[in-house]
Amino acid sequence: MKNTPSVEEHLEIYRKMLLVRHLEEGLGALHKEGRTRGPIHRCDGQEAVGVAATAVLEAGDKVATTHRGHAVYIGKGMNPYPVIAEIFGRATGACAGRAGHMLVADADKGVIGGNAIVGAGIPAAAGMALSMQVLGQKNVAMCVFGDGAAQTGICHEAMNMAGLWKLPVVFVLEHNQFGLTVPSDVQSPVEDLSVRAAGYAMPAEIVDGNDAVAVYRAVSSMVDRARRGEGPGMVECKTYRLEGFSTSDMGGYQKPEDIASWKERDPLLVSRKALLGEVGENRLAAIEAAAKAEVDAAFATALSDPMPEFSIDENCNPYSEAL
Amino acid sequence: MALMRYAEALNAALREEMLADPSVFLFGEDIGRYGGVFKVSKGLMEEFGESRVRDTPISEQALTAMAVTAAMTGTRPVLEIMYADFVPLTLDALVNQASIYNYIWNDQVKMPFVLRTQGGGGAGAGAQHSKALDSMLAHIPGIKVVAPSTPADAKGMLKAAIRDDQPVVFLEHKLLYNIRGEVPDGDVTVPLGKAATVRDGNDVSIFATSKMVVEARKAAELLAADGVSAEVIDLRSLRPLDVNAIVTSIAKTHHAVVVNEGWRFCGYAAELSATIMDHAFDELDAPVARVTLPDMPIPYSEPLEVAMLPNAEKIRAAALATLK
Numbered sequence: 001m002k003n004t005p006s007v008e009e010h011l012e013i014y015r016k017m018l019l020v021r022h023l024e025e026g027l028g029a030l031h032k033e034g035r036t037r038g039p040i041h042r043c044d045g046q047e048a049v050g051v052a053a054t055a056v057l058e059a060g061d062k063v064a065t066t067h068r069g070h071a072v073y074i075g076k077g078m079n080p081y082p083v084i085a086e087i088f089g090r091a092t093g094a095c096a097g098r099a100g101h102m103l104v105a106d107a108d109k110g111v112i113g114g115n116a117i118v119g120a121g122i123p124a125a126a127g128m129a130l131s132m133q134v135l136g137q138k139n140v141a142m143c144v145f146g147d148g149a150a151q152t153g154i155c156h157e158a159m160n161m162a163g164l165w166k167l168p169v170v171f172v173l174e175h176n177q178f179g180l181t182v183p184s185d186v187q188s189p190v191e192d193l194s195v196r197a198a199g200y201a202m203p204a205e206i207v208d209g210n211d212a213v214a215v216y217r218a219v220s221s222m223v224d225r226a227r228r229g230e231g232p233g234m235v236e237c238k239t240y241r242l243e244g245f246s247t248s249d250m251g252g253y254q255k256p257e258d259i260a261s262w263k264e265r266d267p268l269l270v271s272r273k274a275l276l277g278e279v280g281e282n283r284l285a286a287i288e289a290a291a292k293a294e295v296d297a298a299f300a301t302a303l304s305d306p307m308p309e310f311s312i313d314e315n316c317n318p319y320s321e322a323l
Numbered sequence: 324m325a326l327m328r329y330a331e332a333l334n335a336a337l338r339e340e341m342l343a344d345p346s347v348f349l350f351g352e353d354i355g356r357y358g359g360v361f362k363v364s365k366g367l368m369e370e371f372g373e374s375r376v377r378d379t380p381i382s383e384q385a386l387t388a389m390a391v392t393a394a395m396t397g398t399r400p401v402l403e404i405m406y407a408d409f410v411p412l413t414l415d416a417l418v419n420q421a422s423i424y425n426y427i428w429n430d431q432v433k434m435p436f437v438l439r440t441q442g443g444g445g446a447g448a449g450a451q452h453s454k455a456l457d458s459m460l461a462h463i464p465g466i467k468v469v470a471p472s473t474p475a476d477a478k479g480m481l482k483a484a485i486r487d488d489q490p491v492v493f494l495e496h497k498l499l500y501n502i503r504g505e506v507p508d509g510d511v512t513v514p515l516g517k518a519a520t521v522r523d524g525n526d527v528s529i530f531a532t533s534k535m536v537v538e539a540r541k542a543a544e545l546l547a548a549d550g551v552s553a554e555v556i557d558l559r560s561l562r563p564l565d566v567n568a569i570v571t572s573i574a575k576t577h578h579a580v581v582v583n584e585g586w587r588f589c590g591y592a593a594e595l596s597a598t599i600m601d602h603a604f605d606e607l608d609a610p611v612a613r614v615t616l617p618d619m620p621i622p623y624s625e626p627l628e629v630a631m632l633p634n635a636e637k638i639r640a641a642a643l644a645t646l647k
Contacts, residue, residue, distance in 0.1 A: 062396060096429040105424070107431040112395060117419050120388060124420070127389030131396040134348050134374055154415075157385030164380070313426045315489060316464035320516030320563035 003220035005055065005213060007278045011287065013055050013212045014271045017047040018291035019080050020071045021268060024243075026299050027087065031247045035303075037089060039246035040101055041068040045210070048267035049174040049237045050144055051075035052215035056223050062110040062128045063142045064121035066174075067102040069114040072144050077109040080295050085302035097308040118179070119152030121145050122171065126158040129169035129232075140226045141169045142219075148179025150193045159232070163200030166231035170222045171202075173234060174209065176241040181253045194236035202232050209237030210267040213274065324507055330500040332474035333363045333439075336481035337401065339510065341371055344399060347485055350377040350386065351403030351439075360405055361441065361500050383409050387416035387438065391490075394436035395424065399485055407442025407494065408454050421490040422465035433488040437481070441495035443534055443584050444632050448497070450620040453628070455584035457532070458591040460492045461561040468561040469515050470494035472536035474504035476559055479513030487515060494561075496534040516560045518568035524554035527578040527642045530569060530595060532558045535582045541635035546642055553642060561591060569595075570603045577608040578645045582638055587615040612641040 005013065024042040031040060043050065050071025054063055057076065065072035073083050078094065086093030087101040094104050105113025112128070115121045125143030132139045149155060150173060162169050173193060177184050185191065197204035203222070207214040215237055222233030240262040244251035275284060327335070341347045349364055355378035358365030368376035379386055383404055390400040404410060417438075424432055444453035461468045467489055471477045477495070484491040521536065522543050531539040536557045543553040554572050558565065573579050581595040592613040599611050614633045622628055 064392070095427060095431070098427045098429055103423075103427055105428045105431060107395075107428070112392070112432065113424075113428065115420075117415055120415065120420060123385040123388035123416075124392045126385065127392030128396045130389055131393040131398040131400075134393070134398050135346065154384045154388065157380070157382035158389070160380060161382060161385060161389070165377075313464075315425055318464070318562055318564060319566045320560065321565075321567055 003217045003224070005216045007275070009055065010213060010271065010275060011279065013052050013216065014268070014275060015287050015291055016051045016074050017071070017212065017268055017271065018288060019295055020047045020051065020074050022292055022295035023070055023074070023080055023084065026295060036247065038100060039248045040087070041246045042243045043068050043071050045242040045262060045266060046174060046176055046239045047071045048212040048215050048271070049172065049209045049239055052212040053142065053144060053172045053219045053235070055216055056220045057110070057140065057142060060110065060137070060139045061142065062112055062139070063144065064112065064124040064128070065114055065144045066118070066121055066146055066149065067114060067116040068146070069104065069144070073104050073111055073114070076111045078106050078111060081298040081302060082106070084298045085305055088302050089307065090302055090305040091308040092302070092305040118146070119149040119154045122149060122155045123158035125169050125171070126162045126167055129162065129167035130165070132168055133165065138227060139168065140223050142172060143169065144172045144174055146179070147173065147175045147177065147184045147193060148187065151179070151187050159200045159202070162232040163202050166229065168226040168229070169232045170219060170226055171232065171234040172219060173236040174239060175236055176239050178241050178245070180245045181249065192236060194234050197234040200232070202234055204234040204236060206236045206238065209239030210262070210265045210270055212267055212271050324505045326503055327474045327506045328500065329474045329477050329502050329504070330361055330363050332478035332506050333481055333495070334365060334367070335506070336478045337364060337367060338370070340482055340485045341367065341375065346397060347399045347401065348375040348377070349401045349403070350379050352379055352381055352405055354378060354403050359403060361497065363439070364403070383412035384415065387413035388420060390436045390438065391416050391421045391434065394434050394490070395432040399435045401437045401439060401485060404438060404440040406452050407440045407456050408451050410440060410456055410460065413438070417460070417466060417490070418463055422463045425465060425489065434490050435488045437484045437491045437493050439493045439495065441497050443496040443498060444621050444628055445498050447623065447625060447628065449623045453621040457494060457561055457583060457585050458589065458594065461591060461594070465489065467491040467515055467563065468494065469559060470533040470561060471559055472499065472533050472557050474502065475506045476513050476519070478506050479511050480515060480559065483512040483515050486512070491515065494533060498534055516563035516565055518559055518565035519557045520554065520568070520572070521557045522553065522555040524552040524576065526552045526576055527580060527646060528554045528556060528572040528576045529580045529582060529638060529642065530556050530558055531582040532561060533584070535584055535633060538633065538635045539582055539638055542638035542642065545635060545639045549639070549643065551642065551646060564598065566598060566602055569599060570606070573599065573603040573606045577606055579607065580612045580614060580638060580641045580645060582614045582633055584633055585616060586618050587613060588618050590615055609645040612645045614638050614641045
């Protein structure tokens with residue numbers, strides 16, 4: 001089938017989803033021990049969206065994501081170690097400890113970046129696409145955003161211009177059903193937010209966001225269009241936030257029956273089942289062990305890394321000359 | 324040298340930078356086919372095409388946010404926000420995006436974009452089209468804010484702003500676009516962060532930017548008739564601020580008047596006063612005098628608006644009061 005990932009590509013998606021899951025669970029455990037700092041927004045159960053969507057992209061493509069962006073960071077090519085070191089504020093972190101987990105960037109990898117102003121990633125990706133269009137590049141920008149961000153005014157402004165100018169940008173809606181504690185049906189009169197794409201002359205597709213292959217197929221076809229200069233597209237990935245909004249709340253507003261049914265369709269289980277018949281138990285077990293070992297080692301190293309030292313940033317100095 | 328209007332000088336700067344660097348592009352409301360509400364981009368769409376000179380929808384929030392990431396990814400966007408009064412719509416992109424990434428991402432990206440806008444009163448444009456919001460913008464670390472008062476500086480500083488790798492807010496004034504002045508020929512830039520002494524004097528220093536420099540020069544003429552020798556410093560750049568020029572002038576005159584067309588409370592004039600106290604307190608023979616807009620909305624009717632705006636007569640009165 002066109003745009004379907006090969007078995008090897010699917011295995012790589014599965015491996016990266018495992019890295020993210022171990023990252024999230026490791027953070028959860030360290031939070032319980034009081035060893036994390038500030039809020040942490042986990043994406044357990046939503047890994048297929050960020051990982052499979054970015055698996056479609058090429059090295060020169062760029063992605064903007066949300067405050068819940070771990071799957072995008074890893075999906076677009078960052079290793080767990082600099083991400084974890086950043087989350088623990090270390091000098092060795094991806095941004096030398098200045099960004100924290102919500103704002104991680106790796107410009108060389110095209111991750112620019114996490115964004116903790118809900119909705120801000122949408123014009124961010126459109127602006128990257130504008131730059132690509134002005135320069136005549138064949139690259140594509142992607143925004144992974146949530147159902148909460150879809151309700152912002154800037155979402156409308158940015159998508160309108162993307163459609164108007166046929167910008168090479170793909171909007172991947174990670175519909176996890178909640179904006180902080182408020183369910184989507186209390187925030188929007190429509191259940192399928194991608195119906196709005198028609199207003200921007202964009203094609204849209206709705207997929208099971210817990211099925212990495214489905215996400216990959218739909219995103220791949222939108223990325224191909226955008227790269228051909230045919231304009232933006234939207235993919236609405238239906239998923240579910242299993243954890244609280246962040247470590248600042250304990251959840252409790254999700255219905256237990258919903259959590260149970262979504263856990264049965266955990267993206268790791270969905271991919272494992274599909275891959276088992278293709279590559280067999282031994283290969284999967286080896287990938288799983290290696291992913292766990294990589295994340296465990298990254299945590300161990302990052303937690304013993306040095307902290308950064310403070311200095312004034314000269315670019316922010318209010319005076320034209322030092323006094 | 325050529326005699327040019329302020330708007331023509333800006334147009335020449337845009338054109339020269341677009342010719343020199345294909346990564347420079349312009350976007351904003353009405354700037355393309357119409358050439359801009361103040362005609363600053365006149366003729367540029369015809370010359371450079373619709374990809375590099377874009378008419379946009381009325382979407383200030385997203386336009387500014389898009390300028391930020393376009394700048395991070397290889398272009399040098401110049402965005403026109405038609406009125407400074409619309410700048411509050413752009414603030415997330417400035418306060419939470421453009422200003423942070425250089426530092427927060429540990430110098431992984433550059434941020435070379437210019438947000439051009441124009442503010443200020445005196446044209447009967449009412450409470451939502453007359454404000455100077457200098458202090459709101461100059462408050463943000465990581466963003467440069469400049470406000471030239473002459474055609475020569477308008478051209479030279481816009482060229483420098485486009486070449487700068489940090490975000491620059493370029494403040495123009497609706498009543499300056501038609502003033503004329505000599506502009507040097509060719510590729511001449513004026514550095515951001517350097518003040519200019521536009522009139523030498525010995526008794527009192529007057530510090531101003533943009534249209535208020537015009538008023539300060541008129542005030543200096545009036546003061547000369549009063550027997551007072553006033554020095555006028557055009558700060559040109561609000562941030563970074565040329566504090567050495569301020570200190571040097573006060574060391575000579577020992578009296579300071581700071582002028583700003585924005586509001587008084589927490590305003591740019593307040594920052595100048597505090598800066599002078601930090602760096603030149605021992606040189607002062609009198610408290611710093613502030614000439615600003617009063618703290619209220621700008622009314623429409625001519626006598627109401629005129630009564631409210633800072634002008635030469637108010638600057639003269641403030642200077643005389645500091646010398647008593």
